[in-house]
Amino acid sequence: MESLKREFLELLEKDVEFRYAVAGYLGLSEVLKRLDTIAEEQRALREEQVRLREEQTKIWREIERFREEQTRIWKEIQGLREEQTKIWREIERFREEQTRIWKEIESFREEQTRIWKEIQSLREEQTKTWEEIERFREEQTKIWREIQGLREEQAKFREEQTKIWREIERFREEQTKIWKEIQSLKEEQVRLREEQKKTWEEIERLRSDMERGFELVNRHISALGARWGLMAEEAFREGLRGLLEEELGLRVERWTAYDEEGYVYGYPSELEVDVAVVDGRTILVEVSSHVRPSDVFEFRRKAEVYERKVGVKPHRLLMVTPYADDAALRAGMRLGVEIYTKV
Numbered sequence: 001m002e003s004l005k006r007e008f009l010e011l012l013e014k015d016v017e018f019r020y021a022v023a024g025y026l027g028l029s030e031v032l033k034r035l036d037t038i039a040e041e042q043r044a045l046r047e048e049q050v051r052l053r054e055e056q057t058k059i060w061r062e063i064e065r066f067r068e069e070q071t072r073i074w075k076e077i078q079g080l081r082e083e084q085t086k087i088w089r090e091i092e093r094f095r096e097e098q099t100r101i102w103k104e105i106e107s108f109r110e111e112q113t114r115i116w117k118e119i120q121s122l123r124e125e126q127t128k129t130w131e132e133i134e135r136f137r138e139e140q141t142k143i144w145r146e147i148q149g150l151r152e153e154q155a156k157f158r159e160e161q162t163k164i165w166r167e168i169e170r171f172r173e174e175q176t177k178i179w180k181e182i183q184s185l186k187e188e189q190v191r192l193r194e195e196q197k198k199t200w201e202e203i204e205r206l207r208s209d210m211e212r213g214f215e216l217v218n219r220h221i222s223a224l225g226a227r228w229g230l231m232a233e234e235a236f237r238e239g240l241r242g243l244l245e246e247e248l249g250l251r252v253e254r255w256t257a258y259d260e261e262g263y264v265y266g267y268p269s270e271l272e273v274d275v276a277v278v279d280g281r282t283i284l285v286e287v288s289s290h291v292r293p294s295d296v297f298e299f300r301r302k303a304e305v306y307e308r309k310v311g312v313k314p315h316r317l318l319m320v321t322p323y324a325d326d327a328a329l330r331a332g333m334r335l336g337v338e339i340y341t342k343v
Contacts, residue, residue: 115150202279252276252285257309264301273302281315291324291339296331 011018122143255275262268274285284306286299299319307313317337324332324339332339 112150112153115146119147119150255306255310257305259305263305264298271302271305273299273306275306282312283316283318284314286317286319288319288321289323291319291321291328293325293327293331295319296328296335296337296339300335300337 012022013019252274253276255273257271258268259265259271260268264271274287276283276285284299284303286295286302288295296319299317303314303317319332319337319339321339321341324341329339331337
């Protein structure tokens with residue numbers, strides 16, 4: 001019986017499955033499993049706690065290093081502030097010294113003026129009192145000594161005056177150069193004004209020719225309308241474009257491009273616009289049977305896309321139509337688009 005007990009106890013100690021089996025019979029297997037799970041979790045928590053403590057120690061060391069660096073920076077800033085305060089004090093001292101020197105110079109100038117007045121008075125008195133020269137020789141000797149000192153001072157002032165005159169001469173030469181440059185700019189401005197006047201005269205002549213041409217186009221369109229009736233939009237545009245080339249002598253070319261950004265219509269689309277070149281000036285022409293405010297806005301955007309892609313800014317934007325809304329005319333005035341309806 002004793003040997004059986006010893007074997008049973010050894011099995012409980014060495015064989016885990018046997019131990020759990022016995023515990024199951026006794027109703028303790030679930031408790032032991034949970035205790036083992038808790039022991040494993042507790043061991044993992046301890047390891048995590050040790051790792052967190054090491055990480056915290058590193059963080060505190062880094063914080064301490066930052067604090068030392070911050071203390072060093074503040075000390076450096078304090079040193080810079082003290083040095084700046086010294087510099088400002090030195091500057092203030094220089095300013096006071098400069099003010100004192102200028103006051104002293106002013107005093108010397110006043111004294112010099114007074115001395116010259118006194119010398120003048122003495123000379124006038126000397127002319128009248130030649131008979132008393134012997135009695136005043138001793139006094140005159142003193143005066144001559146004073147005059148000698150004044151001459152020395154005067155020599156110094158003359159040197160300073162010479163420097164000033166040289167500086168004035170340099171300023172005059174510089175001023176002469178500036179006046180010459182201003183004169184050149186004035187001549188250039190006069191020339192530009194004359195050229196601008198000629199340009200405006202040329203524009204006025206071109207506008208007059210175009211109005212006469214549009215009147216002629218109007219007669220042709222009326223004749224076409226009377227013969228064929230209401231034309232389709234594309235046929236109207238092609239016919240009016242041909243009349244512009246024939247009657248006004250405008251070289252009209254069709255320019256097409258793809259608006260991948262959708263800048264004109266709000267989505268990517270193909271753009272078309274008529275381009276006329278007159279005396280080297282680029283004019284964009286839009287021909288339509290009816291112009292609405294939205295048409296004016298879209299035409300303006302077409303011109304901006306043309307400028308970006310071609311690299312040439314149009315000189316004028318023209319819309320030719322037999323009929324335009326009042327709102328379209330107002331939009332054209334605001335957006336810089338010329339709308340001609342007398343066609």
